[in-house]
Amino acid sequence: MKHDVEFTNAGMAQWELPNAPMAMPKQMLERPQRRFISSLRLFFQTAFSRS
Amino acid sequence: MAKAETPSALLARIAAVGGSGALAAGAVFLFIHYSAPDGHDVLDFARMLLVALSTFWIGWGASTAVLGLFAATPHRPWTDEMAPARGRTAILIPIYNEDPAPVFSRVAAMNASLVKLGLADRFDFAVLSDTTAMDVAAEEVVWFQRLLEATQGQGRMFYRRREANIGKKAGNIEDFVRRSGSAYDYAIILDADSLLEGSTMAEMVNRMEADPELGLLQTVPKIIGAQSLFGRVIQFCANYYGPTYSSGLALLQGREGPFWGHNAIVRMNAFAASCGLPVLSGKPPHGGHILSHDYVEAALLARNGWKVRLDPDLGGSYEEGPENLVEFAKRDRRWCQGNLQHRRLLMAPGFHMWNRFVFLQGIMSYLGSPLWLMFLIFSMLDASILTQPSYISMRLLPASVLAGWALLGGTFVLLTLPKFLIVLRGALTGENRRYGGTFKVIASVLAEIALSSLVAPVMLAIQTRSVFQVLFGLDGGWPATRRSESRVRLGQAWVATSWLVVAGSIGLVIVLALAPASLAWALPVAGPMILAPLVIAGSSRSNVSSDLFVTEQERSPSPAIRERQWILSSWMGESAKASLHMPAIPAGRTAQA
Numbered sequence: 001m002k003h004d005v006e007f008t009n010a011g012m013a014q015w016e017l018p019n020a021p022m023a024m025p026k027q028m029l030e031r032p033q034r035r036f037i038s039s040l041r042l043f044f045q046t047a048f049s050r051s
Numbered sequence: 052m053a054k055a056e057t058p059s060a061l062l063a064r065i066a067a068v069g070g071s072g073a074l075a076a077g078a079v080f081l082f083i084h085y086s087a088p089d090g091h092d093v094l095d096f097a098r099m100l101l102v103a104l105s106t107f108w109i110g111w112g113a114s115t116a117v118l119g120l121f122a123a124t125p126h127r128p129w130t131d132e133m134a135p136a137r138g139r140t141a142i143l144i145p146i147y148n149e150d151p152a153p154v155f156s157r158v159a160a161m162n163a164s165l166v167k168l169g170l171a172d173r174f175d176f177a178v179l180s181d182t183t184a185m186d187v188a189a190e191e192v193v194w195f196q197r198l199l200e201a202t203q204g205q206g207r208m209f210y211r212r213r214e215a216n217i218g219k220k221a222g223n224i225e226d227f228v229r230r231s232g233s234a235y236d237y238a239i240i241l242d243a244d245s246l247l248e249g250s251t252m253a254e255m256v257n258r259m260e261a262d263p264e265l266g267l268l269q270t271v272p273k274i275i276g277a278q279s280l281f282g283r284v285i286q287f288c289a290n291y292y293g294p295t296y297s298s299g300l301a302l303l304q305g306r307e308g309p310f311w312g313h314n315a316i317v318r319m320n321a322f323a324a325s326c327g328l329p330v331l332s333g334k335p336p337h338g339g340h341i342l343s344h345d346y347v348e349a350a351l352l353a354r355n356g357w358k359v360r361l362d363p364d365l366g367g368s369y370e371e372g373p374e375n376l377v378e379f380a381k382r383d384r385r386w387c388q389g390n391l392q393h394r395r396l397l398m399a400p401g402f403h404m405w406n407r408f409v410f411l412q413g414i415m416s417y418l419g420s421p422l423w424l425m426f427l428i429f430s431m432l433d434a435s436i437l438t439q440p441s442y443i444s445m446r447l448l449p450a451s452v453l454a455g456w457a458l459l460g461g462t463f464v465l466l467t468l469p470k471f472l473i474v475l476r477g478a479l480t481g482e483n484r485r486y487g488g489t490f491k492v493i494a495s496v497l498a499e500i501a502l503s504s505l506v507a508p509v510m511l512a513i514q515t516r517s518v519f520q521v522l523f524g525l526d527g528g529w530p531a532t533r534r535s536e537s538r539v540r541l542g543q544a545w546v547a548t549s550w551l552v553v554a555g556s557i558g559l560v561i562v563l564a565l566a567p568a569s570l571a572w573a574l575p576v577a578g579p580m581i582l583a584p585l586v587i588a589g590s591s592r593s594n595v596s597s598d599l600f601v602t603e604q605e606r607s608p609s610p611a612i613r614e615r616q617w618i619l620s621s622w623m624g625e626s627a628k629a630s631l632h633m634p635a636i637p638a639g640r641t642a643q644a
Contacts, residue, residue, distance in 0.1 A: 015195075015210050016209065017209045017227065017231045018175075018209075018230075018231045020230075020231050020234035021229060021230060022228055022232025022233045022319065022320070023323065024225055024326070025324070025327050026327045026329040027325065027326070027327055027328065027329060027351055028399075028400060029328075029341075029347070029395075029399045029400075030331065031398065031399070
């Protein structure tokens with residue numbers, strides 16, 4: 001892995017974590033149907049509470 | 052990207068599932084014979100099912116130990132730790148309202164161990180604070196400054212505190228990966244009470260570099276530093292029985308191994324690409340943030356084709372354990388909620404079958420308690436209905452009496468035989484010398500079984516309550532661990548367990564009223580529940596001078612443990628002399644989330 005990160009050594013910056021972001025995408029753990037049902041339930045709950 | 056499991060793991064799984072299934076079938080056979088004389092009713096069928104389920108899971112534990120005893124554990128030769136690792140490693144220490152001096156002294160000891168090996172420049176330390184108590188946060192700042200002064204660790208020791216601990220520990224690690232992940236090839240994830248030898252950390256990195264498919268490597272941490280009777284019994288079990296169970300587990304799990312949340316190394320890009328945990332739909336305890344994140348992260352890595360491995364041969368990995376039953380139960384409540392939440396993930400897309408089975412195993416480890424309690428209640432009910440009111444009575448037919456005793460004896464053997472086999476192997480190999488010799492080991496094992504017999508009914512009741520709390524939607528939250536407080540006074544124990552005393556007493560009265568002949572069978576369960584405050588207070592007393600429950604690290608502490616003890620005592624001595632003043636947290640050092 002190439003390291004193009006500067007590790008600061010001076011002053012208060014020494015406490016900071018290295019600024020070297022890495023993406024961490026959210027994984028899918030629930031089947032889409034469940035999400036669909038949850039959304040549907042939420043829709044009807046919202047509609048019901050408004051009425 | 053799914054890879055086939057190794058033949059040895061497949062064989063081990065077939066043996067363990069087959070063995071446990073056969074034991075469950077045997078238990079059902081015995082139960083049918085035992086319950087035959089008065090004919091089979093609905094209660095008997097329910098009990099038969101409970102016997103089958105419970106025996107299967109007890110058999111599973113025994114099978115794991117037997118596999119660990121007799122199967123050849125893969126002992127990988129240690130690589131030369133001085134070989135320069137190419138990768139850069141971050142050592143992550145997530146903390147949450149912990150006492151900072153003990154935590155930072157461990158960091159100093161691990162750093163010293165790496166410095167001695169000349170490897171410190173390949174490892175950075177990041178203390179990731181989720182502390183919410185402002186006084187503790189202020190102390191963290193002071194003690195981190197002390198750590199930097201002691202180690203000259205500027206530039207490779209970092210500290211940051213999040214004001215909002217979103218996602219709890221998993222969120223804390225994720226925050227680090229998102230902010231700094233690209234700077235590192237590997238991350239060694241620790242707990243606040245973790246301690247690793249420098250040589251172990253170097254070996255972990257070397258093993259990751261040797262196997263590019265390896266996404267996560269889990270060590271088997273040994274418990275150290277226990278002072279109380281309860282803590283030392285747990286410590287003895289983890290040190291003496293633990294390696295055998297871990298070897299069996301490693302064989303069973305193969306390349307779909309476990310992650311226990313700490314004392315493990317992850318490949319940063321694999322972890323980042325695979326382990327971003329979503330928030331589950333719904334509210335806690337069923338939904339929300341995933342509480343027992345480690346099992347899920349291991350399953351996600353396996354889902355993405357990464358190898359997750361448990362290496363029991365890696366020594367030099369330590370942690371501390373709960374010192375009393377109250378702290379143990381508090382942690383257990385969190386694990387219960389986390390494991391039961393995994394039912395939402397049993398059918399998650401793409402998981403390997405084995406990982407689903409591991410989730411089920413985790414769920415059953417908690418459902419087992421209400422199942423046992425149901426079995427006991429059904430048995431009492433059955434005994435109260437019988438014209439010959441007895442649970443196992445000599446008035447029944449000889450064959451059924453024999454079957455009843457065989458069932459009871461078989462369960463006891465399943466629970467204790469692996470322990471005595473470990474003692475036997477220890478005597479033959481000389482391993483017992485590290486624990487004070489075979490006689491002391493036998494005495495320790497017998498005393499441990501006696502204490503476990505007192506604690507088991509208490510935990511059965513506590514776990515049953517936890518399961519019902521979770522099922523009824525009560526969120527247990529994330530209470531901070533009090534690692535330094537061991538002693539529980541009788542009054543405190545009474546406050547924590549008075550409900551148990553009441554429940555045990557009511558149970559005993561009901562048995563006396565409905566099935567007095569079953570009293571002898573109810574007492575071993577109800578008795579410890581009624582005595583719970585005494586058991587808890589008594590077992591929390593100091594036990595350091597006892598000759599029993601001796602462990603290798605108590606007799607001869609490893610270099611990192613000795614170093615850490617020296618650092619902590621010198622720090623505490625200095626701080627006592629200087630009457631350390633804790634300043635307020637300077638602006639800019641906190642709230643970096």
